[in-house]
Amino acid sequence: MRLRHLSVLGAVTALLTFPVQAQAAPSGHTYQVSPQGSDQAHGSRTSPLRTIGACLERVRPGDTCLIHHGTYREQLTPPSGTKNSPITIASYGDGPVTVDGTDRVTGWKDAGGALIAADTDLPPALDFNAVFLDNTRAMEGRWPNSGADPLNATWAEADATSTDQHIDDSDLPDANWTGATVHLWAGSNPWAQQTGTVTATASAALDFKGGNYRCPPLCMGNQTYRNYYLVGSKAALDQPGEWFYDKATHRLFMVPPKGGIAGHTVTAKHRLWGVDLTGSSYVTVRGLDLWGTSLRTGRSSTGVVVDGLHARYISEFSTLPMPPDSDLAVEPFEGNIVASRILDSGVQILGTGNTLKNSEIAQSAGDGVLVRGTGNTVTDNYIHDVGWMGSYTPGIEINGNGHTVTHNTVRRTGRAAIDTAWQLNGTEFHDNRIAYNDISEAMRTSRDGSPFYVCCSLNGSGTSIDHNTAHDADGQNGYYVDNYSGHFRLHHNVAWNTGSRGVYFNGHTGPSIANEDHNSSYGVGINVASSALGGATDASGSYFSNIIGPKPVTATQTGNPLPVVRSNLISATPGYTDAVNGELWLTPGSPAIDAGEKVDGVTTDILGTAPDQGAYEYGAPLWSTGCDLPGCQQRVRHGRWSATSSDGSNASAAVDGDINTRWADSTPQAAGQFLTVDLGESKTFDRFTLDAGRDTSGQPYGFALSVSRDGTHWGEPLAEVHGRSFTQDASLRHRTTARYLRITLTASGPAPWVVNDIRLYGEGPDAASTLQAEQATEVRGTDRGTAAVSLGAGDRLGMRATNIDGTHLTVRVAPHCERGCSLQLRLDRPDGRVAAEVPLNGTGDWQERSVPLKQTLTGSHDLYLVAKGNGRVADVDWLTIRSATAAPAT
Template sequence: MRPRNLSVLSVLAALAALLVTPAPAQAAASGAGRAYHVAPWGGEGARGSADRPLRTIAGCLSRVRPGDTCLIHRGTYREQLTPPSGTEDAPITIAAYGDGPVTVDGTERVTGWKDAGDGLVAADTDLPPDPDFNAVFLDNGRAPEGRWPNSGPDPLNTTWAQAESTSTDQRIDDPDLPDADWTGATVHLWAGSNPWAQQTGTVTTTASGKLDFRGGNYRCPPLCMGNQNYRNYYLVGSKAALDQPGEWYYDETAHRLYLVPPKDGIAGHTVTAKHRLWGVDLSGSSHVTVRGLNLWGTSLRTGDDSTGVVVDRLRATYVSEFSTLPMPPDSDLAIPPFEGHIVASRILDSGVQILGTGNTLKNSEISQSAGNGVLLRGTGNTVTNNYIHDVGWMGSYTPGIEINGTGHTVTHNTIRRTGRASIDTAWQLNGTEFHDNRIAYNDMSEAMRTSRDGAPFYVCCSLNASGSSIDHNTSHDADGQVGYYIDNYSGRFLMHHNVAWNTGQRGTAFNGHAGPSVGNRDHNSSYGVGINGSSVQVSNATDASDTYISNIVGPAAIHVSQTGDPLPVVRSNLITDKPGYTDAVNGELWPAPGSPAIDAGETVDGITTQVRGSAPDIGAYEYGEPIWSSGCNLPGCQQRVRHGTWTTTARDGSDASAVTDGDINTRWTAASPQSPGQSLTVDLGEAKTFGRLSLDAGRDTSGQPYGFSVSVSRDGTRWGEPLARVSGRSFTQDAVFPRQTTARYLRITLTASGPVPWVVNDLRLYGDGPDAATTLQAEQATVVRGVRRGTAATGVLGSGDRVGFRKVHVGGGRLTVRSASSCARGCSLQLRLDAPDGPLLGVVPVRGDGDWREQSVDLKREVTGTRDLYLVAEGGRRVAAVDWLTIRS
């Protein structure tokens, strides 16, 4: 029998450092410094007072001294900010005032458009000196560079051409290639037997159905054209590619920008082009706080000597754009150069960059980057509680977060939709310096969109990670091979309490690659559905000294290559198809009552610190303790719609159960080659609210739809017009709807023909906000009042204290709350709708001895739609601590 938890305080004492709701922006001025106001309606020579603001932020920065503040009023500022340094005791602050969005825009308007013939318009304009970094925006949306074959607006849903197997290292054979002069164009390659990086080259000659190029193919094989598994490519950087509205081409010799205008002409439309790579340049600054700014078409960086910089509540969109992947210069490399270093291309010149020592990026959203989301270099920097998504679409090793250096803290970030890894380290730039880093409580999903040989968490190579801990992370729904991949001779990685599902062949892999894999450890991790090779693998290690794997629960065997001496220690693991998880398909891999993982583990010093019962549990969660969560608590951080009893029917009568079984490794294949009208109909079992559908073809190199539409229905009988149309052949395809949609049925219908049958491995839905049928973790609440939050639960709520979740998709009438209370009588947790004092939906009475308990009550009425939910404590000074809640039918 497991002993009682006699005190809620004893349960909560171990919770980590807490995230506190930020103070209002108007209170940005601190200390005895002066506050200057800036507004677009201000004057150049104004005093900077509230009634006589300055016009530009640069004007304010020319005046500030340590301790001063620039308060920025709503508006768009097309300028580059280069702040002076403050001091440790008196930082300089640049903050949004709080009266509306403040945007630092890196673009300038392009005017003077004239007819250029062939359906094009052109404007004479000077764009930045390096044409590789040009970006153009049409009516505040990204305009794609002209390319063949055409692709949709989402660069992570790219369309590829496929070369013939007769192609060679520097020649592409393709009978579908349009007859045009492609000389000088950039050819982008994703090719080879198992391509782990993309490359670019320059077309030298063209002929009917073929072209020659130079560059690319730095390693052949496996990264080359020819008779390979992958022979994908596309062309950009040529006027010949301009054939659909919004596409552009810049003639750098003539300084002329060509554009295919919208169908109604260019009049009335706005075109802007990127002019400033760094809208906020802190490369020479220290002790500066930047708070509440938006960046558009530009980025932010600190410098190698920066310290004490705090970037808070940044929203950066379209931070980096480029079209080529050159070999990094030797001066950028930390170890002697060789041809494999193509993978490090563009890491040092893209993304939001936090360099130096003791700097912080927090509470921010970073999105839309051809390269990094965030580059982290130096010593002792912190990246925490950020939402990073839709980055790395050029397919090099630029990830959501690139970590170089030592002593960094990377925690509570959500990283979603990346070309390759979510979190990565580039050893070519980092050298062997990668130690004493903490990477924890991050949620990584939808990674490896344009690669296969990799993982959401990937490190390479020859790194000594002594003192580093990679713990309490979740990795899921990715098309690589592994959830966590420690590649090529790297050692001393301490992995523990990590979770992975739907990551392909393996949960975690340590690859000795005919070299050492020394001191690597994986303890108390949980691996779930969608892993069909090995839960943990140690491969080809000539020396596995001090490598130790224990307390692992997973569906597939732990595999250790029988080479090397000594072999790893492998013990106290649970390999079973019946682990007793709460909800494996939805990634809830914590043990349910009766799980064989309970009390079945071994003690590991420093790892199994929260033990309840006779022994540690196997896996990432300790039964009876609060359930820790990963990722950020910002809007957008929780989007995956809970997978219920979903069923799929194929029009051709084939068994389509694999489409909605929640396992990325199972596959449905249509009965015949693709043709318009083929369809899949999905019954979600109940109405769900969603805004995006992801159709995943796994690791297949063919079979993706050449085009499809998505329609929805509430009753399965009446169907409206398609809400989304998708074309192209990307390996995972997303249908994005123009608005949030609530429906029970979906129909996916092919709109184009293709030479091979249609395949689907997995179908997922995403909504703009959390799904209340999914477990809502209290520590991730968007509103917390009167109580502190930890990494696995709240503190003890007193009467009137509350946690709130905004814009939650609700569809049910039964509330379940997991809480711990020492209240003797008269205490309760009230669920209220839309406001803390809003309509009362249900009351959960709480009392007890401090143990964590789940309690369910029927609501006064079934609740549907997108609503704000508040759980409010009533009854005394110490009502209850809250772990999670759900609302289901």
């Protein structure tokens, strides 16, 4: 018999959402701040201060600044508290509290040439300027024009006659581009991007200086990749909202919106660090919003807690210079260009023993989060849309030792989702824990890398990378330990749709010592190796076991002792629940059950006669990855999708859920060609993703997305996409529900268009997917474990804005009630309408209970699972709402 149990972390009674009201320290004084206050006031509730800065001038250890709803255009520099009496800066709880790093630009005048201009000083270094039009990021003047999404860039392609410092391009407009910044994504294997300065222009040509490090892998010339664009020139201003700042005259130029600038608001960045804690320790910052600015602690900071931060547009820059020698932990050389801007972007958690939690970090040209120092914690954060400038700036950059990085959701990154840069970190990377993170949609502006990336020559002793999921990325691997690094232990990780491999340890003609991968599960979209160690001159002590995957597990047989590869299941049908949707847990009868071996330091609970192979122990509650904040779950469940092209041919490879299969049209791209996708049932979504793979020749030059409920009547396009990249997103203005999609080309191109994969995303989870109980956005009166939730009578868990189209509720539970107990599914409120009720009579092991809904549910609802009965009612693992005819994708 396989024993079953629930491991509980502890009681969770708070609703994790924004803003969060702070509680003052019992022994301290509380000051209140409001936009309607006065800095000469007492700071009481009835007589609040006007600025947060005035409050910070008054506080002492143990004191609190409670801040009322409003926008505060100032930089916060708190004093230090003490270990037992921290200083607290917190939202009062009556609405968003925004620390805004921008100031309004006024005094606009006609500047000729269909431009307007305003005289203004932009204080940050020129490379860090940012401008916003009506609270939306305005694009710096750019050629060729690009859309609003910086991770969906439009590139020019230089002619093959170009050389290292020279570009030929017959499409280049005749203009004086001298002084402009040229941004390069070029070379035979462009794993990073670079910038240079235009020194001279001629008809259809320009010369530039800078960039081109390590030619040929990363340089312009007659290379496989010759992508570039130009910014920082008045000549590029040609569409509404574009701007250019003339540093000599201190004038900001802009193409005005249609109808003129009247009635519109323009702001520009003035403060890089809206919350500057570089000289602070023992400070708690809770429930603040940041706009156009960021937060940082310092090297000497300790005891800082940042909780419930909501930060947008945290870092902006337009150049990628070589890091200064003073920042480098290794000898300077030209390859260190890849580490550009890592140390001067993102939300920065530096020092010792500091924490960032329960926060959303979004929109950054560089890092999402930089964690650096010793013993810091980054947990339960949602980090997305970062790293678009294409250096090694990731969602989370980890430098140093003893850090804990867990339960974060990181998606849509230019390169890696989680990364460490040895140029800045040095060769040590010991005793770090990186676990329970969900990392996806990485490698949007690069081709050689992975969602989790380590480079190079690092010693990872004591570091554990475990219980993570990597998927839907355009790089080569899910987890990539590159170039001579050793002593890294990976276990209980999951990867699918990550390209060549699930995990790769790259010796690269050097040592790759004592690296390990155990109990990991790899699924579809991996076509070379499930787990591999290659190219090593010495692979002593490496060990690979208990792995499930579709492709072999391999290791270079060098070293003493030789690498061990054993007890692995290589099969296209290992008994996964739903491989296409990443549900790689085992079903009854899987050959992986009880087929594994014990591994010291890895094997914990054994349910049965022996450990299982793979990442999930059969019969145990399912552990989950990522954060439990609103927005952390968005991927729409893949079902029985089908597709046909405009010529009537079958395009099923475009919708089979495997990024390594592809559909290609039979003729070069032409406006009007289309694909029609049948989702099999209605789905609710607000973002469509077209993955064209890492071969740039077939990327669409432009397309429009339309939807239909019946496959016959089509409305106007909901979104149009221009430009070319590995993966292109169509973001809808409003959430839509439809069964049929039509992707229609709007531009011509020299090669047939290609689709490797189509994915849908919705604001909120898809109830047809397996919704993990421990990822509920609201829990009240419950025990939340690492893989399940324990509910007592009257307890509940809630999931916000869940997209539903189904007829049956299924719950996986372990009941603890002899009689008279149930789980009620209620809509929109904890006491809302009962949509279904699951009776729970008797106690037992984990089991699936399915009941019909009282009526078919569609649309978006808040869902609440409420326990009724006496005492401890049940442990809940997961729930789904599906149609009775819906079957798992294969």
